[in-house]
Amino acid sequence: MNREMAHEATQESINAAVKEAAEKYGEYGYAEDILPMPQEKRDWGIFNYITVWMGPVHNIMSYMTVAGFFILGLNVTQVFLAVMLSAAIVAAGYALNGVAAAKYGVPFAMLLRDSFGVKGSIIPALCRGLIAGLVFFGTTTVVGAQALNVIFTRIFPDYMSWGGNFDLFGLNFPTMLSYVLLWVVTVLLFLAGMKVLGTFSKYSSPIVYVFIIGAAIWGIDIAGGIGPIMDYTPAKPMDNPLVFIACVSALVSNWAGPIVNISDFTRRAKSVKAPVWGLPVGFLVSYILFAITSIALIAGTEIAFGQPIFNIVDAIGKMSSTLAVIVLLLALNLGATAFTVFGNLLPAGLQMTALLPKRFTVKSAGILTAIIGTLILPWKLVSSTSMLYLFYSFIGSMYGPIAGIMLASFYIQHKGKLNLKHLYVKPGEDGEYTGGYNKVAIIVLIISFLIPMSGTVFTGLTLLVKLKEFAFFTGLIVSFILYVLLYKKTNSVAA
Numbered sequence: 505m506n507r508e509m510a511h512e513a514t515q516e517s518i519n520a521a522v523k524e525a526a527e528k529y530g531e532y533g534y535a536e537d538i539l540p541m542p543q544e545k546r547d548w549g550i551f552n553y554i555t556v557w558m559g560p561v562h563n564i565m566s567y568m569t570v571a572g573f574f575i576l577g578l579n580v581t582q583v584f585l586a587v588m589l590s591a592a593i594v595a596a597g598y599a600l601n602g603v604a605a606a607k608y609g610v611p612f613a614m615l616l617r618d619s620f621g622v623k624g625s626i627i628p629a630l631c632r633g634l635i636a637g638l639v640f641f642g643t644t645t646v647v648g649a650q651a652l653n654v655i656f657t658r659i660f661p662d663y664m665s666w667g668g669n670f671d672l673f674g675l676n677f678p679t680m681l682s683y684v685l686l687w688v689v690t691v692l693l694f695l696a697g698m699k700v701l702g703t704f705s706k707y708s709s710p711i712v713y714v715f716i717i718g719a720a721i722w723g724i725d726i727a728g729g730i731g732p733i734m735d736y737t738p739a740k741p742m743d744n745p746l747v748f749i750a751c752v753s754a755l756v757s758n759w760a761g762p763i764v765n766i767s768d769f770t771r772r773a774k775s776v777k778a779p780v781w782g783l784p785v786g787f788l789v790s791y792i793l794f795a796i797t798s799i800a801l802i803a804g805t806e807i808a809f810g811q812p813i814f815n816i817v818d819a820i821g822k823m824s825s826t827l828a829v830i831v832l833l834l835a836l837n838l839g840a841t842a843f844t845v846f847g848n849l850l851p852a853g854l855q856m857t858a859l860l861p862k863r864f865t866v867k868s869a870g871i872l873t874a875i876i877g878t879l880i881l882p883w884k885l886v887s888s889t890s891m892l893y894l895f896y897s898f899i900g901s902m903y904g905p906i907a908g909i910m911l912a913s914f915y916i917q918h919k920g921k922l923n924l925k926h927l928y929v930k931p932g933e934d935g936e937y938t939g940g941y942n943k944v945a946i947i948v949l950i951i952s953f954l955i956p957m958s959g960t961v962f963t964g965l966t967l968l969v970k971l972k973e974f975a976f977f978t979g980l981i982v983s984f985i986l987y988v989l990l991y992k993k994t995n996s997v998a999a
């Protein structure tokens with residue numbers, strides 16, 4: 505009881521400091537979006553955090569990733585275990601990396617200053633907000649456009665022949681049309697703001713679930729029941745247990761972006777307990793259904809139609825009921841759209857606003873991300889299993905190190921506390937680190953990125969290739985350990 509009372513007293517003092525900081529640091533020129541959020545403005549409880557990812561979990565990119573597990577040789581039991589282990593890892597990452605913002609109401613863009621320095625934070629902010637954000641926006645939107653192709657073909661049978669031989673950098677006219685439509689819808693939802701997004705997530709998730717359960721039932725039915733699905737084995741079974749770890753790493757990488765910038769959501773928490781309990785519960789429960797549905801759809805369609813299907817859109821397209829196809833793909837696109845907005849456009853907007861507050865607002869930066877995310881020709885990144893998993897290796901090599909450094913900095917270096925004066929400095933000041941750069945963090949980030957990605961270049965070295973396949977884990981573990989060791993060595997030398 506005394507410990508709980510002491511904790512409440514500590515949080516009350518933090519809340520008072522945050523309120524004072526929000527008023528004071530606004531005078532330094534910081535935009536309201538990136539100032540510490542006072543307690544009275546925080547409106548997310550446990551239920552909000554339980555539901556925030558429940559719909560987005562069921563997005564087409566995630567289903568394509570699991571389809572890749574079967575292609576790589578995992579059986580049904582192994583796929584289920586890989587999915588649930590991924591969920592547990594991601595849920596733990598959300599909870600651990602969300603505590604700082606839940607306490608202090610600080611967004612990701614400013615929280616990075618605690619680990620990398622006022623100027624050094626630009627590097628990870630660009631990695632997460634722009635590079636990863638725009639790539640994920642593009643790939644998720646193009647996969648969603650492919651789903652719309654199937655829907656429109658059911659309504660207009662000759663839809664895919666529209667435009668004749670039109671080709672724009674490998675994109676045909678019908679897919680371009682579907683892409684533009686989904687692009688506009690996604691951007692409009694983003695521009696509607698966080699309040700609308702929260703409402704959208706709250707009510708869209710149950711809708712998604714109704715139809716996802718229906719898809720699982722359909723997959724089981726066409727396979728002839730649960731028995732044939734449980735007995736299903738891929739044509740080339742997994743011959744190396746390390747493939748299992750690589751699959752887990754890929755799915756974690758698919759969901760690792762929000763691990764890094766989860767503070768953009770937990771800063772709205774009414775209490776620290778809300779995200780610490782809500783995020784893991786919502787994510788784990790969602791992933792149980794996701795695992796069952798993905799297995800039923802992927803294994804069920806291969807059993808029924810005699811061929812492995814990488815793109816889950818193609819699997820759903822084999823349903824005989826036009827209404828079922830349209831409703832289910834729309835439900836999956838709801839999840840994908842929510843993920844794109846919450847996990848990509850919002851972080852990108854916040855990062856650019858923090859870096860260039862006079863040039864960008866959150867909304868204008870988000871729109872720029874959507875434009876650049878299209879110009880990189882994202883449809884080429886989801887053309888095959890090998891390209892998709894190479895993409896995940898690249899993303900994991902960025903996300904893992906950033907998350908590892910943030911966790912080591914907050915929990916080990918700063919012992920679970922933030923000094924807001926070091927984050928919100930006056931123009932021209934450097935904050936905690938000389939020159940505005942935490943040199944230890946920058947060095948560790950570079951090393952932790954290069955180690956896993958070197959396997960892409962040195963393909964003859966088995967160890968490096970495996971480290972690339974486990975990119976997120978490699979980056980996370982190496983960066984955490986290396987940061988702690990170098991930080992302590994630097995401190996001991998300075999003393």
